[in-house]
Amino acid sequence: MNTGPNAPLGAPGGGVGEMSYVYAVGREGPALDGLAARLPGVDGRPLRPVGGGGLCALVSGVPSDTFGEQGLTAQMEDLERLESVARAHHAVVDAAFAETSVLPMRLATVYLDDARVADMLVRQRSEFRELLGRLEGHVELGVKVYADPRTAAAPAPATVAPSGAGAGRAYLRRRQAEQRDSQDTYRTASELAARAARLAEGVAASRAVHRPQQGQLASRSGVNVSNEAYLVPREHTEQLRRELSALAEDVPGVAVEVTGPWAPYSFATAVTAEGADGGGPR
């Protein structure tokens, strides 16, 4: 564990064996103070506001053992536990975002103690303020486009099943037609994703591209062909949602799903600390 040269090991405000989990950062003031007084954090632990540099971080205490390096790794490998932490994190961010502009932190942002959090706020105040200013009055909308060739396929013509050699040829023809239909559906979905992007970019201040969702957690039927997020002025949210949702209304086999409004998670990533040694994958 990186304790640094001057690390106080007793945790002021955190008690022994506690660390400080940071949910979001906003401007100092009654909005976040009030929220901290009435909202629980991960595991129902009380929130507290930690101030510094005119900013306020929403923080709760978490046990050093389960949120230390090894404990955290173990927790995050347990999907149920991961979901519980993620939903608690989101509940705090979402409630804060409903009241004021906030920068959501990435999941599991943990400091040794509140003094370290305050220190971080002071040192990064100009970046935080700039980013908060840019996000002010905006929400994040998620836009996903799905292709589902099965729902696009026209019902197979009811023919009398041929026998012998005819059966094999009929099978091949049917397979080829299915493949053609499937390719058509994917192409249509891609074109529709591009139209959705043009539409959203007409009003959005910024765009972020996520990896298409796949696998068991992506429970929706069909194949996710695009998964993007847009930073949209709040007043345009509902109209853009309607326009995006309408895009695929008459397009068989293609669906558009709009999620949000979210706190600007996908647009809060620009903050980096001085002295960062790079955060790339390793």
Next chain:
Amino acid sequence: MSTDVIGGVLGESEPRGGPPVALIDLLDRLLNGGAVLTGDLVLSIADVDLVHINLRAVIRSITGEEPGPW
């Protein structure tokens, strides 16, 4: 603070009354988005990355490594 509030906020439903948020949409944002602080974190950035890499591995292992359609 009442137990009801805790249960409500930590439960499945959106606190603001919208439809429940899908875990995968949430993880997209919480693992790829959010401000990344690297200064004086108790966990060094390497540890944090380790966590995230493990999380991705979890999600991949759950989802299988089937390639996308392209």
